[in-house]
Amino acid sequence: MSGTANTQALERALTILEALAGEKEGLGLNEVARRVGLHKSTVYRLLQTFKEYGYVEREADHGKYRLGLKILELSGQILDRIDVRTIAHPFLEELAAKSNEVAHLVIPDGDEAVYIDKVEGNRTIRMHSQIGRRVPLHSTAVGKAILAYLTWPEVQDLLARKGLPRFTARTITEWTELAKELEGIRQRGYAVDNGENEEGIRCVGAPIFDYQNRVVAALSISGSEVHVTEERIPELGGLVRWAGREISRRLGFRGGDA
Incomplete structure (x- = not known):
């Protein structure tokens, strides 16, 4: 088979997969042929x-074709290789530049979070x-942004x-108060540390989700209470929420809250 014929066969195959990808309930043979504009025998x-290779399944009861588990296996392998730090870093730079404060990225590890990236703003503060x-x-x-998207x-x-x-x-030390705080975070889409971890430091954070809709990281803007004032919280909350949403989408998240 010539190179042109090989390319044409591959293009036909890809159009079939793309047609099936858009139909959760699957498509019959005639419908696939009509969608891709090919003869039924070719399809x-x-x-x-x-x-045969597991990329397509055929339902026994109604004979419709749909994507097989092999597709999921391959997509999962790709998504598992995605490095959240690599994806998030340009957004941290943008957050630091827009806010003039420090931008952080953390991942959860047991009952703590770990800083995995940091971009300094223009201000020089001791953190x-x-x-x-x-x-x-x-x-x-960042920690509360993660907790908010777990079950109680x-x-x-x-x-x-x-x-x-x-x-x-200012640290929250009562379980009922923490539960109320987490509910507020889910409603706003961002969390606030109002000097609860370090005296004089205020932070605004948002969650990051992966393709399985799991919260896998969080980011924040942090600075002195002198500069990160209570009046700036809605503005900074909007910034981190936007960045968290964009990073989540690049990680494959398709939910509506990120």
Whole structure:
């Protein structure tokens, strides 16, 4: 078979997969042929080949074809290789530039979060954050952004070992207050650390979701309370929520809340 013929056969095969991808309930042979503009016999041969390799399944009861689990296996392998830090870094740079504050990226690890990236803003403030440092979940904006998208039993199980220790006078130390706080975060789409982890430091954070709709990371804008004022919280909340949503989409998230 010539190179042109090979290319044409591949193009035909891809149009069939794309047609099936848009139909959750599947398509019959005649419908596939009509959609892709090919003769029924050609479509049948290609579908049989896809079926043999697991890329297409045929429903026994109504005879419709739909994408097979092999497609899911391949897409999962691709998505698992995606590095959230690589994707998020340009957004951290944009957040730092727009806010003049420090932008952070964390991932959850047990009952803590770990800083995996940081971009400094134009201001020079003293912060304890550094890549690799661990922080609590209940007293940080990034941590609360993660907790807000777990079930309440998951939150309690996760924090049971250490409880809700106090770090400043503003730290949430009561379970009922934390539950109320997490509900507010889900409604707003962003979390606020109002000097709850470090005296004089205010942070605004948002969650990041993956293709399985799991919260896998969070990002934040952090700065001195002198600069990150309460009046700026809605503006900064909008920025981190936007960045979290865009990063989530690049990770394959298709939900409506990110």
